[in-house]
Amino acid sequence: MLLTLDLNDPRPLHEQVAGAVRRAVASGTVLPGQRLPSARELADALGVNANTVLRALRDLRDEGVLEFRRGRGVSVLRPPDGREVLRRMARELLDEAERYGHRPEEVIEIIKELS
Amino acid sequence: MSHPSRSLLVAGAWTATVTGILVAVPLLLRDRLPEPLAAHWGPSGRPDRSLPFWASFSLSLAVWALPVAIAVCAHLRWNALRHRAHRRTLGIVLGAGAAFAVGTQAITLAANLDRPGWHEAGPLGWRAFLLVFAAAAAGGALGRAAGGPGPDEPLVREPVVPQAGMRLRPDRRTVWVSSASNGWVTGTGVACLVAAVALAVAGGIVAAGVALVAAGVLAVAGLVVLWVSTAGVRVGDGGLVIAFGPFRRPRRTLPLATLQSARAEERRPSEVGGWGIRGLAGSVTIMIRAGECLVVRDLSGGELAVSVDDAAHGAALLNGLIARRAPVS
Structure with a gap:
């Protein structure tokens, strides 16, 4: 699975890792029922602590995206809620807009132009 | 003299010398050996089986014929002497094979020398076998060193279209984690x-x-x-990491700086000669299961393939990382 972390993201690391896993599941590269790599492997690849990854995975389990099974590791239960994914993407879009000095109203204008 | 032909001369001279020793020594000592000879030793260290002189003589030549046959086939089929990795592999085969053949013959003859019958042959315990295996390891190491010098022509391969590289943003860290198991x-x-x-x-x-x-x-x-039943594979800023077995140890890392391109390819065990780690250095496949493999090519043209799910994404990320590295180097 492909995971991307934003190096300038000010949010806590476990939220960022959860976001990366959520995006990977939402993109369909890991389908419901498929197993995720172990927390250890994800942590080694991302260069973060294994506990951080575990916390992120637990958050996603509480969200209903992942399922923990004893002896079978972590697998995808269902893709994340579309509205939830969009809300997070919109949050990132607003942050990006702020970096370029645009207010939310202007972003809404842009969206209206596009749709 | 060009280097491949010099390597060929060295390999030929080595083969002739070892064959000469394996033929001459038993013939010279034949009068001092019992007939038949003790040829096999039990766990107690006492001889428990015998062979006539000529059978024993042929057996030691057959032991040596195997590495020679491998080397000749490799030379004829792949022109193996042109590439350092192949020369080293052949050096290991010929060096270890020679030490093993000469070593087993030497301990057999020494145990039989000047004995009235094969039952009275000297004992051979685990120390003697350890000695032979140590000699084979040393022979292999010497052979590897002998294969080192000389030119290293890039392996000529049919051009393949590598996976298109992923576009990567400099402020993002993108990694790919996958695995295969059977x-x-x-x-x-x-x-x-x-x-x-x-x-x-x-x-x-x-x-x-x-x-x-x-x-x-x-x-x-x-x-x-x-x-070799399972492997974890990951791609990141450090390059490609392959971790073997259920415990993901040991690991093999191929740094980004040594890689040229990557692609995904379907491979089957029947094409690469079975499961496990297959092929000569320079063209190795880590075959866990039939199907998708991630194939990487290094700067000297050698290729390494590993069975892994979702290989296309891994190849795309590797090529993206390689492309990002290129302008700097």
């Missing part, structure tokens, strides 16, 4: 271990040494099989 191979490995434990327990009860030895062999076989 239920049948895992099952075989576990079965070997279970059988080893059962044999060890049974052998312990009836105090049968042979059962314990068999249990040891089965246990080692089971561990080796388990070790």
Whole structure:
């Protein structure tokens, strides 16, 4: 699975890792029922602590995206809620807009132009 | 003289010398050897089987013929002497093979020398065998060193279209984590271990040494099989990391700086010669299961392939990382 972390993201690391896993599941590269790599492997690849990854995975389990099974590791239960994914993407879009000095109203204008 | 032909001359001279020793020494000593000779030693260190002189003579030549045949085939089929990795592999085969053949012949002849009959042949314990294996390891190391010098022509391969590189933003860290595993191979490995434990327990009860030895062999076989039953593969800023076995140890890292391109390809065990680690250095496949493989090519043209799910994404990310590295170097 492909995971991307934003190096300038000010949010806590476990939220960022959860976001990366959520995006990977939402993109369909890991389908419901498929197993995720172990927390250890994800942590080694991302260069973060294994506990951080575990916390992120637990958050996603509480969200209903992942399922923990004893002896079978972590697998995808269902893709994340579309509205939830969009809300997070919109949050990132607003942050990006702020970096370029645009207010939310202007972003809404842009969206209206596009749709 | 060009280097490949010099390598050929060295390999030929080496083969002729070793063959000469294997032929001349037993013929010179023939009058001082019993007929038949002791040819096999039991676990107690006493000889337990004999062979006529000519059979023993042919056997030691046959032991040597195997590495020579491998080297000749490799030379004829792949023109192996042009590439350093191939020369080294052939050096190991010829060096270790020669040390093993000469070593087994030497301990056999020494044990039989000046004995009236094969039953009276000297004892050969585990020390003698350890000595032969140490000699083979040393021979292999020497052969590898001998294959080192000389030109290293890039391996000529049919051009293949590498996976298009992923576009990467500089402020993002993108990694790819995947794995492959084979239920049948895992099952075989576990079965070997279970059988080893059962044999060890049974052998312990009836105090049968042979059962314990068999249990040891089965246990080692089971561990080796388990070790290639699954692999974890990841791609990141550090390059490509392949981690073997259920415990993901040991790991092999191919740094980004040594890689040229990557692609995904379907490969089957029947195409690469079975499961496990297959092929000569320079063209290795780590075959876990049939299907998708991630194939990477290094700067000298050597290729390494590993079975892994979702290989296309891994190849795209690797090519993206390689492209990002390129302007800097």
